Amino acid sequence: MSKEIKIRKGANIKLKGVAEKLYTNPVNVSEIVLRPSDFPTLIPKLMVKVGDKVKAGSPLFFDKENEKILFTSPISGEVVEINRAEKRRIVEVKVKADGQNAYESFKQADPSTLSREEILDNLLKSGVWPLVRQRPYDVIANPNDKPKAIIISALDTAPLAPDYGFIVHGQGDIFQMGLNALAKLTDGKVHLNINGNDNADEAYANAKNVQINKVVGPHPAGNVGIQAHHLCPVNKGEVVWVLRSLDVLTIGKLFKEGKFDASRTIAFAGSKVKSPKYVRTILGANISDIVKGNVEEGGRFISGNPLTGKQITENGHLGFYDYQLSVIPEGGNNQFFGWVAPGFDKFSLSRTFFSWLNPNKEYDLNTNMNGEERAFVVTGEYEKVFPMDIYPVYLVKAMITEDIDKMEQLGIYEVAPEDFALCEYACTSKIETQKIVREALNLVKKECS
Amino acid sequence: MKALDNFMQKIKPKADGKFPLAHAVWDGMYTFLFVPGHTNHNGVHIRDGIDLKRTMSMVVMALIPSLLFGIYNVGHQHFLAIGEVALGDNVCSMFWDKFIYGAIQVLPIVIVSYAVGLGIEFVFAAINRHPIQEGFLVSGMLIPLIMPVDVPLWMVAVATAFAVVIGKEVFGGTGMNVVNVALVARAFLFFAYPTKMSGDQVWISLGDGKAVDGFSGATPLGNAVEGGVNAIPSIMDSIIGFIPGSIGETSVIAIGLGALILIVTGIGSLRIMLSMCVGGFLTGLMFNSFGTSVYSQVPALHHLLLGGFAFGAVFMATDPVTASQTNTGKIIYGLFIGMMAILIRVANPAYPEGVMLAILLGNVFAPLIDNMVVSANIKKRLKRVKTA
Numbered sequence: 049m050s051k052e053i054k055i056r057k058g059a060n061i062k063l064k065g066v067a068e069k070l071y072t073n074p075v076n077v078s079e080i081v082l083r084p085s086d087f088p089t090l091i092p093k094l095m096v097k098v099g100d101k102v103k104a105g106s107p108l109f110f111d112k113e114n115e116k117i118l119f120t121s122p123i124s125g126e127v128v129e130i131n132r133a134e135k136r137r138i139v140e141v142k143v144k145a146d147g148q149n150a151y152e153s154f155k156q157a158d159p160s161t162l163s164r165e166e167i168l169d170n171l172l173k174s175g176v177w178p179l180v181r182q183r184p185y186d187v188i189a190n191p192n193d194k195p196k197a198i199i200i201s202a203l204d205t206a207p208l209a210p211d212y213g214f215i216v217h218g219q220g221d222i223f224q225m226g227l228n229a230l231a232k233l234t235d236g237k238v239h240l241n242i243n244g245n246d247n248a249d250e251a252y253a254n255a256k257n258v259q260i261n262k263v264v265g266p267h268p269a270g271n272v273g274i275q276a277h278h279l280c281p282v283n284k285g286e287v288v289w290v291l292r293s294l295d296v297l298t299i300g301k302l303f304k305e306g307k308f309d310a311s312r313t314i315a316f317a318g319s320k321v322k323s324p325k326y327v328r329t330i331l332g333a334n335i336s337d338i339v340k341g342n343v344e345e346g347g348r349f350i351s352g353n354p355l356t357g358k359q360i361t362e363n364g365h366l367g368f369y370d371y372q373l374s375v376i377p378e379g380g381n382n383q384f385f386g387w388v389a390p391g392f393d394k395f396s397l398s399r400t401f402f403s404w405l406n407p408n409k410e411y412d413l414n415t416n417m418n419g420e421e422r423a424f425v426v427t428g429e430y431e432k433v434f435p436m437d438i439y440p441v442y443l444v445k446a447m448i449t450e451d452i453d454k455m456e457q458l459g460i461y462e463v464a465p466e467d468f469a470l471c472e473y474a475c476t477s478k479i480e481t482q483k484i485v486r487e488a489l490n491l492v493k494k495e496c497s
Numbered sequence: 498m499k500a501l502d503n504f505m506q507k508i509k510p511k512a513d514g515k516f517p518l519a520h521a522v523w524d525g526m527y528t529f530l531f532v533p534g535h536t537n538h539n540g541v542h543i544r545d546g547i548d549l550k551r552t553m554s555m556v557v558m559a560l561i562p563s564l565l566f567g568i569y570n571v572g573h574q575h576f577l578a579i580g581e582v583a584l585g586d587n588v589c590s591m592f593w594d595k596f597i598y599g600a601i602q603v604l605p606i607v608i609v610s611y612a613v614g615l616g617i618e619f620v621f622a623a624i625n626r627h628p629i630q631e632g633f634l635v636s637g638m639l640i641p642l643i644m645p646v647d648v649p650l651w652m653v654a655v656a657t658a659f660a661v662v663i664g665k666e667v668f669g670g671t672g673m674n675v676v677n678v679a680l681v682a683r684a685f686l687f688f689a690y691p692t693k694m695s696g697d698q699v700w701i702s703l704g705d706g707k708a709v710d711g712f713s714g715a716t717p718l719g720n721a722v723e724g725g726v727n728a729i730p731s732i733m734d735s736i737i738g739f740i741p742g743s744i745g746e747t748s749v750i751a752i753g754l755g756a757l758i759l760i761v762t763g764i765g766s767l768r769i770m771l772s773m774c775v776g777g778f779l780t781g782l783m784f785n786s787f788g789t790s791v792y793s794q795v796p797a798l799h800h801l802l803l804g805g806f807a808f809g810a811v812f813m814a815t816d817p818v819t820a821s822q823t824n825t826g827k828i829i830y831g832l833f834i835g836m837m838a839i840l841i842r843v844a845n846p847a848y849p850e851g852v853m854l855a856i857l858l859g860n861v862f863a864p865l866i867d868n869m870v871v872s873a874n875i876k877k878r879l880k881r882v883k884t885a
Contacts, residue, residue, distance in 0.1 A: 063543075207543075281881065283882045354541070354542040355542070355543070359542065379534060379536045382502055382532065382533055382534045383531060383534070385530065387532055396546040398763045398764065399761060399763045400546075400555055400763070401546050401547075403546075414536075414543075415536040415542050416535070417535045417536060418546050419532060419548025419549065420535065422548075422631070422671070422672070426764075427820070428817075437877070441822060457879075458871070458874075465540075473543065473544060473545055475545070476545075476552055480540050482540040
């Protein structure tokens with residue numbers, strides 16, 4: 049029994065520099081970094097000190113709220129730096145590769161033969177667990193919960209996003225192994241949501257133990273939260289676990305090979321990339337080896353997509369959840385009478401620029417705000433790109449005023465910052481919507497637990 | 498442009514210096530010349546090209562046809578009244594004379610409105626240390642267009658000051674006002690100086706000339722009180738707009754051009770415009786079917802073309818700050834205003850211009866309408882929990 053989810057509200061932002069479906073030459077990974085800030089609300093407790101030798105899968109720190117959740121090293125090597133900010137808050141833990149590829153060993157078995165507890169235990173110990181996130185709050189799933197469903201998105205509709213099907217291609221057995229593990233974790237259904245417009249990759253088409261749904265429509269149709277809203281909306285007190293199909297590969301590899309194999313394929317894309325392609329690398333890898341000689345001057349490096357990603361330096365590191373490295377032009381130039389120019393090269397969801405006459409054009413957008421922050425004036429913009437049965441502006445206003453009752457009534461349990469990314473993009477008043485949503489989720493989580 | 502940019506940067510006053518007003522004025526000027534090159538840091542890295550300045554300037558652009566037509570019509574009515582052009586000779590003779598006369602009458606009102614309004618905005622921006630917000634760009638153009646041409650300039654100044662301070666700044670400035678700023682200005686004059694805002698003396702600028710015998714300067718709706726339905730101009734005349742009335746409201750064609758700009762760019766809400774027309778039309782039909790008074794016999798379609806109805810529907814009711822914000826709410830809000838406008842117009846001959854009051858009333862009810870719509874959504878969500 050499969051469902052078709054049709055998303056009508058939303059928009060695809062077509063940017064120049066989509067990754068070609070080819071792999072680059074193998075890239076060396078010299079060091080990796082794990083950043084606790086990739087995990088909202090996490091309070092980390094260190095388990096290593098500088099100079100410790102670690103294997104891939106050795107724990108680096110754990111979650112103070114739930115000591116079973118471990119964060120392990122993606123490579124074998126030596127802990128070389130632990131950077132802290134004010135109040136000794138941990139910013140990043142850096143591991144330098146020793147080139148030996150030594151792995152901690154974990155349970156290696158077909159998950160269908162294991163119990164729920166054994167599967168959970170294996171996921172938690174190996175450090176794979178943080179890939180499983182939950183609604184509400186968009187944080188790492190709590191292993192003590194019983195989710196009413198698990199939702200896996202097999203498509204990414206964000207600008208410059210990788211084609212998940214291309215990456216999963218040929219790894220059907222590993223993928224199925226991961227699905228089997230997830231199927232044991234819930235009494236409800238495991239939903240695998242695939243792109244309804246494409247021919248599904250055989251890894252998806254042959255997937256068993258799951259309900260396969262087709263999703264069609266513009267961004268944010270690929271967001272798991274949007275899919276969850278249309279399949280099984282999260283009510284107060286309920287929990288849904290969410291993943292991307294690429295996360296399932298890492299889970300599959302854990303059970304197939306008995307090790308934490310953190311290698312992943314990312315899309316290296318954007319108009320500042322000389323030849324945008326796919327790169328095989330490792331979670332948290334330093335990007336300098338990837339970008340060296342392959343990008344033009346004046347780019348901004350973003351781990352993730354240009355809507356939700358994090359700005360990093362040329363020598364920065366990929367985020368825990370990111371399968372994409374975008375390089376887009378840095379802005380910063382004043383625009384003479386920019387507010388009245390016809391704007392053939394500006395992309396806008398309104399039709400106030402002549403560029404709307406040319407809907408298929410690919411744009412080379414820079415990081416300019418194109419305006420200044422203002423009071424909220426224009427209505428109807430958020431609604432146009434927010435495909436949930438929720439009033440986004442009212443919810444955001446409740447968030448700003450920290451009115452928890454109102455947030456609950458208006459549906460805060462279903463949303464994540466990424467669902468508001470397009471609203472933030474489209475906002476005439478240049479309001480930082482995702483930040484507001486994140487802070488509100490942190491507040492509600494703190495107050496309600 | 499680089500030189501200009503450098504010059505502006507050189508004369509930049511300090512934000513927290515001795516003269517906050519100087520900084521506010523500089524900031525207003527600078528952001529008028531350049532969209533500043535701020536970049537995104539938290540959240541999205543790319544942003545839509547649109548900003549509030551562009552939104553507002555689109556609305557001002559949409560108002561230009563009405564302004565130009567208004568200027569011409571002021572001159573036309575003037576020469577018609579003093580008998581220098583014949584009735585029906587709309588464009589043939591004295592085209593430029595009419596236009597120049599109209600410009601001399603209308604532009605001072607526009608200048609006074611902008612000068613007073615922006616002046617107050619600058620002062621408030623300096624006091625609150627905010628950047629200048631663009632809301633007044635539109636209000637400043639709307640105010641002249643809904644004034645009778647003979648209004649004294651000091652009244653425009655007083656009304657604008659009242660509207661900006663009491664209508665907007667006390668609520669927190671742009672984006673926070675409850676009722677439409679331009680309509681506050683008009684309502685203020687309407688109740689404070691009724692002799693200058695209604696009757697048959699104010700809609701036509703006579704200048705030094707003298708009206709020819711038998712000429713009535715009342716608006717068509719004013720005429721109808723005395724002369725009955727027959728005194729109302731034909732549908733054709735009220736569409737084209739060579740009739741007395743507020744400066745910008747008479748030509749449905751010019752307003753239609755503006756509406757087209759707003760709808761194509763997506764800035765004006767088509768929902769509100771259409772639902773207001775539907776509401777007005779249905780109410781007109783209702784009165785046609787049983788009404789006996791003069792106004793109730795005006796054909797329903799004709800109601801929509803007369804007075805400020807079209808102008809109100811396109812430019813006033815659609816103000817996003819004071820209108821309903823939800824899509825369903827917008828439809829209810831539009832229907833409500835349309836109905837009220839015709840109801841006031843027909844039921845109370847003392848206020849032939851019901852549109853202004855109807856929109857103000859609609860503004861006040863808009864949050865309530867939205868609250869109903871959002872509550873329905875909340876109930877739906879609660880129900881989901883119970884059935885699950």
